[in-house]
Amino acid sequence: MRSQRKNDKDRQKALTRRAVVMGGVQVTLLGGLAARMYYLQVVSASKYKVMAEQNRINVRLISPQRGRILDRYGVALATSQRNYRIVIVAEQAADIPSTLDAIGMLVPLNQQQKTRVIRDIGRRHAFVPVVVLENLTWDQVARIEVNLVDLPGVSIDVGSNRFYPYASKVSHVVGYVAPVSEDELNGDPMLELPDFRIGKSGIEKDQDLALRGSAGTSEIEVNALGRVVREITRDEGQPGQEIATTIDMALQDYTMRRIADQESVAVVLMDALTGEVLVMASSPAYDDNAFTHGISNELWHDLITDPHAPLNNKTIQGVYPPSSR
DSSP: OHHHHHHHHHHHHHHHHHHHHHHHHHHHHHHHHHHHHHIIIIITHHHHHHHHHHHHEEEEEEOOOOOOEEOTTSOEEEEEEEEEEEEEOGGGOSOHHHHHHHHHTTSOOOHHHHHHHHHHHHHSOTTSOEEEEOSOOHHHHHHHHHTGGGSTTEEEEEEEEEEOTTGGGSHHHHOOEEEOOGGGOOSOGGGGSTTOEEEOSHHHHHTHHHHHOBOEEEEEEEOTTOOEEEEEEEEOOBOOOOEEOSOOHHHHHHHHHHTTTOSSEEEEEEOTTTOOEEEEEEESOOOGGGGTSOOOHHHHHHHHHOTTOTTSOHHHHOOOOTTOO
């Protein structure tokens, strides 16, 4: 009888010890969990709030409106017009070659253009949008928009293109803009924007910094899949300055029409009292609009091999005897 009581007491003690140990473990675990929750919710609250906001809100740069170039009477020699385009963000695209193939089934997209997109993606940050195709028609925009759910990382963007109303009539004076080359990238994120162009010749190049303006920003809310939910705030940035020249476009146009039948000629008309240049005509000329979207290899070859050098501004780059023909 005593032996049985002793065994019962030992068993009771063992159970008590186990209960105490289990209780201690539970208290320790609950204490650790509470401490971790306190650390996350109180100590590191601001840190994780910022991280959550960064996952929910994306900040994108917006290309500023490039400043216009005007003649002496305010006639636009260079301006901007709207451009609907397809852009792709590498970090949001699952398989870029497959996505480009899918886009090619909806709108015309050749292999050269696909290769160019893949090359541009390799040169830029993964979060920077890269232009796939520009100057879309409304029908092409609609086709892409309907199929966006099957095109990860792809979106329709509205930008602006440089437009030269008088094209070859004043191309040597105004110059042209073109996409930023790899050698011209200097770490400025604005230069990596998909529609950003810089001046390559003429006034566009000489006054490039003034014409550029400063980039704007757009804060957009995205869901867990990276899809845009809404735009929260938008700052269009500072547009570029307007540059007024002394050129009289009416006289420039008249002069270019008069020398159109000449193989190679240069004409400069100045105001005798002020020394202002009213006409600066060089023929043959070129269409500066051709450079805005990226000039074709064939056209570029024709321009650089033309014996009359249409890319050269003969009024300032040539040396001729007075009254020479």
